[in-house]
Amino acid sequence: MPQDFNFTRTVVSHGWYALPPFSYDEKTGVLERVLELQDGSIVNCSLNSGRRSVQARLEVKSNESDQTTEIRKQLRTCLRLDEDFTEFHRDVSLHKEFRWLQGTGSGRLLRAPTAFEDLVKMLCTTNCTWALTTVIVTNLVRLLGRRAPNGNSTFPSPSAIASKSETFLRRKIKAGYRAPYLLELSRRVASGDLNVEAWRATSLSTADLLKQLRAIKGIGPYAAENMLKLLGRYDHLGLDSWVRARYYRLHHAGRKVKDTTIQARYNKYGKWRGLLFWLEMTRSWHERG
DNA sequence: GCGTCCAGGTCTACC
DNA sequence: GGTAGACCTGGACGC
Numbered sequence: 297m298p299q300d301f302n303f304t305r306t307v308v309s310h311g312w313y314a315l316p317p318f319s320y321d322e323k324t325g326v327l328e329r330v331l332e333l334q335d336g337s338i339v340n341c342s343l344n345s346g347r348r349s350v351q352a353r354l355e356v357k358s359n360e361s362d363q364t365t366e367i368r369k370q371l372r373t374c375l376r377l378d379e380d381f382t383e384f385h386r387d388v389s390l391h392k393e394f395r396w397l398q399g400t401g402s403g404r405l406l407r408a409p410t411a412f413e414d415l416v417k418m419l420c421t422t423n424c425t426w427a428l429t430t431v432i433v434t435n436l437v438r439l440l441g442r443r444a445p446n447g448n449s450t451f452p453s454p455s456a457i458a459s460k461s462e463t464f465l466r467r468k469i470k471a472g473y474r475a476p477y478l479l480e481l482s483r484r485v486a487s488g489d490l491n492v493e494a495w496r497a498t499s500l501s502t503a504d505l506l507k508q509l510r511a512i513k514g515i516g517p518y519a520a521e522n523m524l525k526l527l528g529r530y531d532h533l534g535l536d537s538w539v540r541a542r543y544y545r546l547h548h549a550g551r552k553v554k555d556t557t558i559q560a561r562y563n564k565y566g567k568w569r570g571l572l573f574w575l576e577m578t579r580s581w582h583e584r585g
Numbered sequence: 586g587c588g589t590c591c592a593g594g595t596c597t598a599c600c
Numbered sequence: 601g602g603t604a605g606a607c608c609t610g611g612a613c614g615c
Contacts, residue, residue: 423594428609472608477595516595537593 300381302401303345305582309405310574315417315430316437317451318406329374331409332442332450333366340444341367343375376404379528384568391565394572402575402582407526411492412485413451414526415512418519419474419481428470435469457482477514495527502529521570530571533559542577 307313307327313320317330327343372378381403388394397403408414420432440456441449457465457478465475484490490512495505502524509520521534533539535555543558544550562569575582 421594423592424608425593425610427611428593431609466608470609473595473606474608514595518594 298377298381300385300401301375301377301404303343303375305400305402306375306404306406308581309402310578311421311426311429312406312408312417315433317441317448328448329371330441330444330448330450331367331370332453333363335363337363338442338444338450339363339367340446340448341371343371370409373409374407376407379404384571387566387568388572391572394576396579397575400582403571405525405571405574408451410451411495411527412454415481415492415515415523416451416457416478418523418526419477419514420471422474422514422516422519424472431470432474439468454482454485458486474514477512480513502531505529506532525570525574529567530569531567532570533562533573534570539574539577546576 304325307320312318313327319328320326321328325344329341329343331339331341333339384403385398388397408417416436417429417433420436421429424432436452436457437449440452440460442452443449460469460479462475462479465471465478466473469475469478471478481490485492495508498505500508505527506520506524509515509523510517515523518534518536521532524530524532525534535558540552540555540558544552547561558573562573565572
């Protein structure tokens with residue numbers, strides 16, 4: 297476990313913890329997650345921070361060593377435990393306005409076991425309230441995921457979504473006008489035409505990766521730039537109405553400014569600007585962890 | 586309870 | 601390259 301890892305801050309780093317197949321109990325500090333393994337088995341995992349806040353404990357009911365290895369791998373992926381943040385914390389220490397971050401273990405953003413799940417969820421956050429995002433993702437998991445013994449379900453596979461009609465996605469999943477985008481993305485991934493999982497380890501430049509993301513129907517600047525953060529690239533801000541409003545309050549007494557003004561303020565932070573921007577906008581979340 | 590309006594990103598057509 | 605309108609839903613609001 298990296299010394300600069302903080303379980304709670306990673307879990308509540310953004311809204312993913314509240315979307316199934318994740319669930320989080322703030323009182324007990326337990327993060328639940330349903331995982332599907334390569335052999336087709338489905339397991340329910342419980343994670344908590346243990347006695348020391350920098351350690352996570354896995355409670356997995358599986359006796360198969362192969363399964364345990366795969367479960368650990370998937371959970372490490374979600375918590376970004378294999379991502380090195382040494383350089384980030386060293387660079388941040390050079391900026392006095394971010395001294396409050398020192399020693400907090402902030403920086404890791406929770407993600408799904410697969411890039412496909414992250415991408416679908418990102419698509420489901422576009423042009424709607426968080427309440428509607430929750431409805432769409434919950435419907436996807438409930439109606440198209442595979443059921444675990446405890447009644448919870450996995451996130452649906454690309455082929456499970458691709459096998460449904462646009463009308464089903466529109467009406468039953470409540471994806472609305474996003475339905476054709478969701479269907480096209482799932483079909484391309486299921487057919488092998490688009491390998492989004494490769495993006496997590498690609499040597500492509502961030503600019504080229506951004507181009508590929510933007511080529512997906514329904515993924516605009518906001519969704520693509522925030523997806524980049526879940527791929528380990530932090531040099532874009534990923535502006536939406538919520539962070540803009542937050543920024544206006546924090547730095548301009550609520551007065552609106554141009555996006556270029558916001559971007560100019562964070563340019564000096566180089567490749568970490570997107571992550572520092574997000575951490576600053578959500579500082580109150582981190583301080584409760 | 587019903588109707589209207591608005592917010593929320595992205596796409597497409599148009600200038 | 602910039603802009604306007606459409607897309608769909610939930611919530612707020614007025615009646």
